[in-house]
Amino acid sequence: MYILNSKQIAKADKATINTNGISSVDLMENAATLCFQWLHSRLQGQQIKIHVFCGIGNNGGDGLVMARHLHQHGYNVSCYVVNFSDKRTNEFLTNYNRLKEIGEWPEVISHENEFPEVKFEDIVIDAIFGNGLSRKPAGFSKKLIQYINSTKVFTLAIDIPSGMYSDKSNTDSSTILNAGHTLTFQCPKLAFFLPENKEAINTWEVIDIGLDQNFIETLKPASHFIGKNEIKPLYKPRDKWSHKGTFGHSLIIGGSFGKIGAVTLASKAALKIGSGLVTAYTPKCGYNILQIAIPEAMVEVDDDNALKYFNFKTKPTVIGIGPGMGTSEKTKLGFEKFISENKTPLVIDADAINLLALNPNLATHLPKNSILTPHPKELERLIGTWKNDTDKIKRAQKYSKENNVIIVIKDAHTIVVNGNELFVNSTGNQALATAGSGDVLTGIITGLIAQGYENLIAAIYGVYLHGKTADIASQEIGFEAFTASTILDYLPDAILDLFKQEQQQPQQTEEEPEN
Numbered sequence: 001m002y003i004l005n006s007k008q009i010a011k012a013d014k015a016t017i018n019t020n021g022i023s024s025v026d027l028m029e030n031a032a033t034l035c036f037q038w039l040h041s042r043l044q045g046q047q048i049k050i051h052v053f054c055g056i057g058n059n060g061g062d063g064l065v066m067a068r069h070l071h072q073h074g075y076n077v078s079c080y081v082v083n084f085s086d087k088r089t090n091e092f093l094t095n096y097n098r099l100k101e102i103g104e105w106p107e108v109i110s111h112e113n114e115f116p117e118v119k120f121e122d123i124v125i126d127a128i129f130g131n132g133l134s135r136k137p138a139g140f141s142k143k144l145i146q147y148i149n150s151t152k153v154f155t156l157a158i159d160i161p162s163g164m165y166s167d168k169s170n171t172d173s174s175t176i177l178n179a180g181h182t183l184t185f186q187c188p189k190l191a192f193f194l195p196e197n198k199e200a201i202n203t204w205e206v207i208d209i210g211l212d213q214n215f216i217e218t219l220k221p222a223s224h225f226i227g228k229n230e231i232k233p234l235y236k237p238r239d240k241w242s243h244k245g246t247f248g249h250s251l252i253i254g255g256s257f258g259k260i261g262a263v264t265l266a267s268k269a270a271l272k273i274g275s276g277l278v279t280a281y282t283p284k285c286g287y288n289i290l291q292i293a294i295p296e297a298m299v300e301v302d303d304d305n306a307l308k309y310f311n312f313k314t315k316p317t318v319i320g321i322g323p324g325m326g327t328s329e330k331t332k333l334g335f336e337k338f339i340s341e342n343k344t345p346l347v348i349d350a351d352a353i354n355l356l357a358l359n360p361n362l363a364t365h366l367p368k369n370s371i372l373t374p375h376p377k378e379l380e381r382l383i384g385t386w387k388n389d390t391d392k393i394k395r396a397q398k399y400s401k402e403n404n405v406i407i408v409i410k411d412a413h414t415i416v417v418n419g420n421e422l423f424v425n426s427t428g429n430q431a432l433a434t435a436g437s438g439d440v441l442t443g444i445i446t447g448l449i450a451q452g453y454e455n456l457i458a459a460i461y462g463v464y465l466h467g468k469t470a471d472i473a474s475q476e477i478g479f480e481a482f483t484a485s486t487i488l489d490y491l492p493d494a495i496l497d498l499f500k501q502e503q504q505q506p507q508q509t510e511e512e513p514e515n
């Protein structure tokens, strides 16, 4: 599914109206009615006080439509116009009149003295600012957002929490409404996945308002939300006559004294995802550990307690390098020599990223489409300190383009960056916040490339499956007891799940609407 930016959404709105013979007011009526139905199916007429705060643009228009339906269904609702400007859109005015026609006059709020009392047990519908936000809220609209936030009331945001831009940073979180749930139109917004918005975005789901898909294709959107529908077609079925040689040879380079576990986990993961052969290349101190821990793997050794020579004999299909490797001087020198001579596809993680960051010229030697898998701290070493999360993405895109590499920005929402393209992962949860889970990801991606998955696909697919293990396992064992080894245990379930029930609407809510 595409992630459209605010300009693309506005264009798609216009194109749908122009070519599909639907008026803008009808598009709004459909969109907002779906939002009303979402709430109605949950409340079933309960007399909870509902406050609908409407701006003066089309987001406000949505709020007015919802207020009308809520009144007509007998809810206890108060509707307010947040009068931050004299401009009103036609669709707003049409729905303002429709509300008046049923005898309901919205209250106009033009000053902070006019804020209604909002109680914790009420419900707020946030239709103040939507996709047309052009600057951060100020004055009494900012105060209103802060007031609503201070009540901790449940807030249903329409399209996007007010004060949040869909595709760029508003780093002043005090000007963003904290939504309990967001009903977003047509597609998820990039802002939902940025750590800086973690207070404002909680659960969300997409409301399909039927924008013209053919037109959206012509926009060639560069950002994608990766769910099961996107992943399933990537799966490569195995031929009956295939043999271990068909599925490539992964070489995992890493480990140092006290950190052989990292290379062990990555090697196991490469095997478990289906690499035909796996060799671990590690310091001598790792030999017995690896041979005992993984009977399926071969082991080659380097110097005593840390890597130095990087002179393995294996001829691998792909190399995963970095887990547990350390950054000692001898390892650094050996690594630099290795990178400047190596031509084999690479997955670069952990200390290999740290060493790359220490010597930026090395990146020019990386084979095209090498994959880097930094966690936030490693990313900062690589691309420098960012001002905000959109700056972070821009810097990663620049690094990716300059060096022809793919960057996997690991986080609660992992984003795969390939030049301008972004692939936002939909799976994973806080169970993965455990030592070694990144090492396992390195092994998974390496093992996928060994089997013939293209590098970009291996990164997207690997990140999805890695997260999926946590989604499945946490239903059965919770978060705490999940360890990096649990990822390996649940990889079979994650793969088989691709062929189970069809994907539902992308959403981050646990319940389905009742009919």
Ligand SMILES: NC(=O)C1=CN([C@@H]2O[C@H](COP(=O)(O)OP(=O)(O)OC[C@H]3O[C@@H](n4cnc5c(N)ncnc54)[C@H](OP(=O)(O)O)[C@@H]3O)[C@@H](O)[C@H]2O)[C@@H](O)CC1
Binding pocket: 013, 014, 024, 025, 027, 028, 029, 031, 032, 055, 056, 057, 058, 059, 060, 061, 062, 084, 085, 087, 089, 128, 129, 130, 131, 132, 133, 134, 135, 136, 137, 138, 141, 158, 159, 160, 185, 209
């Ligand atoms: N048919 C359709 O198109 C459909 C659209 N839909 C709905 O429309 C929404 C987009 O509507 P929209 O474009 O009218 O923008 P919206 O966010 O309501 O307000 C813009 C107004 O706010 C103003 N403004 C901005 N920032 C400000 C600030 N900080 N402080 C003060 N003022 C500020 C801005 O002023 P300006 O920037 O021009 O100075 C302008 O007057 C979209 O999110 C969805 O909910 C759905 O119904 C589906 C069908």
Ligand SMILES: Nc1ncnc2c1ncn2[C@@H]1O[C@H](COP(=O)(O)OP(=O)(O)O)[C@@H](O)[C@H]1O
Binding pocket: 350, 374, 375, 410, 411, 412, 413, 414, 428, 429, 430, 431, 432, 433, 434, 435, 436, 437, 438, 439, 440, 441
């Ligand atoms: N809260 C979270 N939600 C989802 N995924 C997470 C969360 N915390 C961590 N992860 C995932 O776990 C992995 C952690 O990687 P990393 O920090 O490199 O671990 P390690 O160095 O211990 O191997 C990444 O894939 C990251 O996306």
Ligand SMILES: [K+]
Binding pocket: 059, 126, 127, 128, 129, 130, 157, 158, 159, 160, 161, 162
């Ligand atoms: K809103």
